[in-house]
Amino acid sequence: MIKNINELINNLNHDNSSTRLNSLSQLIEMAKSGVYDVVPAGGHVNNHIHTNYSFSPYSPSKAIWMAFKSGLSTAGIMDHDSISGAIEFIEAGKIAGIATTIGIECRTDFSATPLNGRRINNPDQDSIAYVAIHGIPHTQITKVDEFFSKYRYLRNERNKKMIEKINGLIFKTGIQLSFERDIIPLSKFHEGGSVTERHLLYGLSLKLIEKYGKGESLIEALKNHLSIDISKKLLTLLSDCNNPYYDYDLLGLLKSDLVQSFYIDAAEECPPISDLLVFAKEIGGISAYAYLGDITDSVTGDKKAQKFEDDYLELVFDTIAELGFNGVTYMPSRNSPDQLQRLRKLCKKHNLFEISGEDINSPRQSFICDAMKDGSYSNLKDSTWAMIGHEKVSTADMSAGMFAEKAINEYPDLYERIDVYKRLGME
Numbered sequence: 001m002i003k004n005i006n007e008l009i010n011n012l013n014h015d016n017s018s019t020r021l022n023s024l025s026q027l028i029e030m031a032k033s034g035v036y037d038v039v040p041a042g043g044h045v046n047n048h049i050h051t052n053y054s055f056s057p058y059s060p061s062k063a064i065w066m067a068f069k070s071g072l073s074t075a076g077i078m079d080h081d082s083i084s085g086a087i088e089f090i091e092a093g094k095i096a097g098i099a100t101t102i103g104i105e106c107r108t109d110f111s112a113t114p115l116n117g118r119r120i121n122n123p124d125q126d127s128i129a130y131v132a133i134h135g136i137p138h139t140q141i142t143k144v145d146e147f148f149s150k151y152r153y154l155r156n157e158r159n160k161k162m163i164e165k166i167n168g169l170i171f172k173t174g175i176q177l178s179f180e181r182d183i184i185p186l187s188k189f190h191e192g193g194s195v196t197e198r199h200l201l202y203g204l205s206l207k208l209i210e211k212y213g214k215g216e217s218l219i220e221a222l223k224n225h226l227s228i229d230i231s232k233k234l235l236t237l238l239s240d241c242n243n244p245y246y247d248y249d250l251l252g253l254l255k256s257d258l259v260q261s262f263y264i265d266a267a268e269e270c271p272p273i274s275d276l277l278v279f280a281k282e283i284g285g286i287s288a289y290a291y292l293g294d295i296t297d298s299v300t301g302d303k304k305a306q307k308f309e310d311d312y313l314e315l316v317f318d319t320i321a322e323l324g325f326n327g328v329t330y331m332p333s334r335n336s337p338d339q340l341q342r343l344r345k346l347c348k349k350h351n352l353f354e355i356s357g358e359d360i361n362s363p364r365q366s367f368i369c370d371a372m373k374d375g376s377y378s379n380l381k382d383s384t385w386a387m388i389g390h391e392k393v394s395t396a397d398m399s400a401g402m403f404a405e406k407a408i409n410e411y412p413d414l415y416e417r418i419d420v421y422k423r424l425g426m427e
Contacts, residue, residue, distance in 0.1 A: 005036060009023075012027075012058075020061035024096065031069070036069075043381060044072045045073060045356060046067065046072055046076065048356075050360055052188055052193070054196055056361045059088070060077060061088060064095075064096050070366070076103060077089040078134075079104060079105065082188075083148070087141065101384070102135075103132055104136065107270045108128070108129060108271055109127065109273060110128065112273075112274065113323065115127065120308065120316070121291065125263070129289070130290040131288065134285065134327075135285055137394040137395045137398060138391070140283040140285070155194060158269065159183070162200060162263065165261070165262035169262060170225070183200060186199050187199050198255065201255050209250065214238070214243075215241045218238065226258070228258070238250060244363075245362075286327060286355075286387065287327070288326065288329040292308050293309070295308070310339065317349070326353050327383075328352050329357050330355075331356070331359060333369050385421075385425040386418045389422060389427075393424055402417060
């Protein structure tokens with residue numbers, strides 16, 4: 001039986017989506033019959049789960065399985081420049097009995113706004129910010145895919161140039177990376193997925209492990225050939241050859257230390273923010289600015305302490321409100337209570353919808369946000385159910401969405417509207 005369970009779990013990342021969904025169905029039945037223990041659903045929500053259609057150890061089906069066994073009541077897919085995992089994610093959610101939302105995340109160009117020249121919420125580049133479109137009506141999936149397809153190809157042209165720079169950095173190791181041979185197979189690009197900087201560094205991680213093995217030889221190569229300073233915490237993790245997350249821990253180290261040495265500014269692959277907001281409205285999605293906040297200790301271990309938008313947060317909110325954003329998405333576990341209090345006050349001041357989302361793209365991350373167990377964040381659960389309601393009714397009728405003119409006229413107070421759509425979502 002254990003062998004069968006392990007085989008089913010492994011098949012959740014099978015190349016074939018039908019196999020993935022079938023394996024999930026069997027696992028859910030085992031859990032319901034008591035053969036496999038899971039955490040009972042506890043009302044937890046997460047609207048920002050990446051899958052392997054951008055970068056993640058999880059297929060859409062496995063992401064839902066992880067959500068189910070962790071005790072999530074709702075789960076939201078959020079991939080970079082790709083919505084290609086959404087249909088499987090929706091079906092997997094139905095199998096598991098988990099309410100789902102679908103969305104997409106991308107980098108956009110703010111250079112034509114008052115935020116030009118600022119380090120906004122992008123660790124690598126000024127004037128460029130991450131934004132999300134949540135609650136996309138299911139009838140619009142093809143249109144969203146078509147819109148972002150050109151940006152995925154443009155991104156790959158830059159990816160190829162960054163691979164050349166990486167090869168210049170690693171020449172002492174004797175390793176050379178090929179974009180087509182070593183990176184593309186790690187992605188779902190040929191199925192509509194995107195290739196991110198994490199793919200490049202994951203490919204390098206696998207090559208380094210292949211050449212040096214795990215442990216002391218690899219650590220010495222990192223220090224001597226790549227001049228990487230390894231923290232005590234990561235030194236312990238990379239010294240453990242039995243570490244089940246070794247490749248991801250190495251990826252985190254490389255991302256934290258090397259990106260600034262090979263990063264090439266994104267340009268054509270970042271749509272102007274005004275264009276993206278027009279598109280989000282056109283498809284009936286919920287546009288959200290992704291608040292990052294100044295970082296001290298990175299949750300994911302792949303970001304250094306760095307300052308972002310906190311010094312001019314009022315300007316950020318004035319700008320996004322003027323541009324017509326619907327909301328702000330943020331991660332309570334990544335920010336201090338003072339940051340969150342300030343953020344939430346500004347959301348209320350500008351009548352912006354608050355959306356929670358713990359950015360899941362590593363096997364070390366918990367699908368449950370402990371910070372949201374605090375009752376003061378119950379509004380984030382309400383907003384999630386409201387998004388589910390929005391997605392449900394706007395899939396049936398685009399004019400019935402939460403931020404459509406009809407709903408705003410009928411329920412001008414945002415919080416009343418949230419309550420109405422929450423009830424629709426929970427029906």
